Amino acid sequence: MPKLKRLLVSACFETAQRRRHCSRNQEHVICQGDKCLVIKENMSKNNYCMECAALILQKAREELEGLAHEMRAAVASSPDGS
Numbered sequence: 001m002p003k004l005k006r007l008l009v010s011a012c013f014e015t016a017q018r019r020r021h022c023s024r025n026q027e028h029v030i031c032q033g034d035k036c037l038v039i040k041e042n043m044s045k046n047n048y049c050m051e052c053a054a055l056i057l058q059k060a061r062e063e064l065e066g067l068a069h070e071m072r073a074a075v076a077s078s079p080d081g082s
């Protein structure tokens with residue numbers, strides 16, 4: 001069976017190897033050894049502090065919910081959906 005396409009290919013948690021700044025807010029500092037969310041997009045790589053990571057995950061969850069809702073609506077309204 002073919003592998004399923006992953007929707008979220010680009011995000012993972014990493015331990016900061018050095019002091020970094022959060023990509024969302026430069027005032028958020030990620031200390032060396034802290035966990036941070038790394039998101040790779042096209043050729044760029046952004047790190048986010050745990051506070052922003054929580055917000056990003058929350059937003060992603062809402063977006064997934066929205067997509068799932070649309071999918072259920074589409075399946076329910078399709079003629080073969082009975």
Ligand SMILES: [Zn+2]
Nearest residue numbers: 022028049052
């Ligand atoms: Zn942040």
